[in-house]
Amino acid sequence: MTEQAEKxxxxxxxxxxxxxxxxxxxxxxxxxxxxxxxxxxxxxxxxTVGEGEFVCLLGPSGCGKSTLLKVMAGFIxxxxxxxxxxxxxxxxxxxxxxVVFQNPALYPWLTVEENIAFxxxxxxxxxxxxxxxxxxxxxxxxxxSAARQKIYELSGGMRQRxxxxxALINDPRILLMDEPFGALDALTREQMxxxxxxxxxxxxxxxxxxxxxxxxxxxLGTRVLVMEKRGGAFKLEMSADFTLRISCSDPVRASREFxxxxxxxxxxxxxxxxxxxx
Ligand SMILES: Nc1ncnc2c1ncn2[C@@H]1O[C@H](COP(=O)(O)OP(=O)(O)O)[C@@H](O)[C@H]1O
Ligand SMILES: [Mg+2]
Numbered sequence: 001m002t003e004q005a006e007k008x009x010x011x012x013x014x015x016x017x018x019x020x021x022x023x024x025x026x027x028x029x030x031x032x033x034x035x036x037x038x039x040x041x042x043x044x045x046x047x048t049v050g051e052g053e054f055v056c057l058l059g060p061s062g063c064g065k066s067t068l069l070k071v072m073a074g075f076i077x078x079x080x081x082x083x084x085x086x087x088x089x090x091x092x093x094x095x096x097x098x099v100v101f102q103n104p105a106l107y108p109w110l111t112v113e114e115n116i117a118f119x120x121x122x123x124x125x126x127x128x129x130x131x132x133x134x135x136x137x138x139x140x141x142x143x144x145s146a147a148r149q150k151i152y153e154l155s156g157g158m159r160q161r162x163x164x165x166x167a168l169i170n171d172p173r174i175l176l177m178d179e180p181f182g183a184l185d186a187l188t189r190e191q192m193x194x195x196x197x198x199x200x201x202x203x204x205x206x207x208x209x210x211x212x213x214x215x216x217x218x219x220l221g222t223r224v225l226v227m228e229k230r231g232g233a234f235k236l237e238m239s240a241d242f243t244l245r246i247s248c249s250d251p252v253r254a255s256r257e258f259x260x261x262x263x264x265x266x267x268x269x270x271x272x273x274x275x276x277x278x
Pocket of ligand 1: 031032033041059060061062063064065066067068
């Protein structure tokens with residue numbers, strides 16, 4: 001079954017039951033504390049992200065969202081269980097999972113274009129293909145004029161655009177994003193959301209996106225997951241298609257449907273009055 005929506009004249013479609021790209025099976029993670037205690041963060045978590053999906057993951061601070069993403073990225077090993085990418089177990093980081101964090105880890109001694117070209121260079125892609133792809137991705141993130149600038153000369157939003165292009169140029173199977181726009185001001189965040197939506201629409205890249213912002217999750221994701229406070233189980237799962245309908249002139253975010261979904265997600269995240277107390 002295929003759903004379709006019109007956006008900016010271009011037909012956008014996605015499979016309602018997509019082929020799975022990344023999958024966790026009974027994934028558990030325990031951390032050792034400085035006092036030598038073992039703390040369980042994820043307890044037998046099973047989930048999948050399918051081809052072309054844009055999954056947004058929400059949950060109270062400290063519930064294990066970043067831990068889940070780091071295991072998927074291959075940065076940490078699970079205590080038990082497995083993560084597979086296209087059915088093959090993940091054993092460490094590689095370019096098939098592009099990762100973007102809140103504070104982009106760019107190389108300050110390289111220019112914008114050198115940062116973007118870094119992955120293909122390391123993988124031994126030939127120079128002309130790397131140069132062509134670098135130009136293409138510089139265009140996609142609207143930073144052609146900053147190609148020769150150093151990272152310290154860029155604003156936070158520009159750095160985050162470079163980080164996204166640097167991940168996408170490797171043509172990863174999935175983009176794993178951990179609160180990528182969390183440190184940006186409201187206007188820049190809005191612009192970055194639009195840019196990411198259009199990159200996703202053009203490339204149909206599979207995305208797992210962690211955020212603490214319910215509006216951001218609903219206006220970007222095709223599926224929203226809310227994690228429990230402890231253990232990593234999902235207490236709410238919601239399909240969404242607002243991202244396919246949002247445009248500058250479209251008041252989707254003020255619609256009753258959007259506000260209702262927002263309320264449902266908010267109460268799933270904060271269902272204990274004590275959680276309001278800081
Ligand atoms: N390296 C670590 N060692 C010990 N505890 C950790 C480590 N990383 C995270 N934690 C703990 O695991 C829990 C989940 O952390 P995290 O995955 O970062 O949560 P979230 O991203 O949802 O805020 C928190 O209680 C955090 O303090
Ligand atoms: Mg986190």
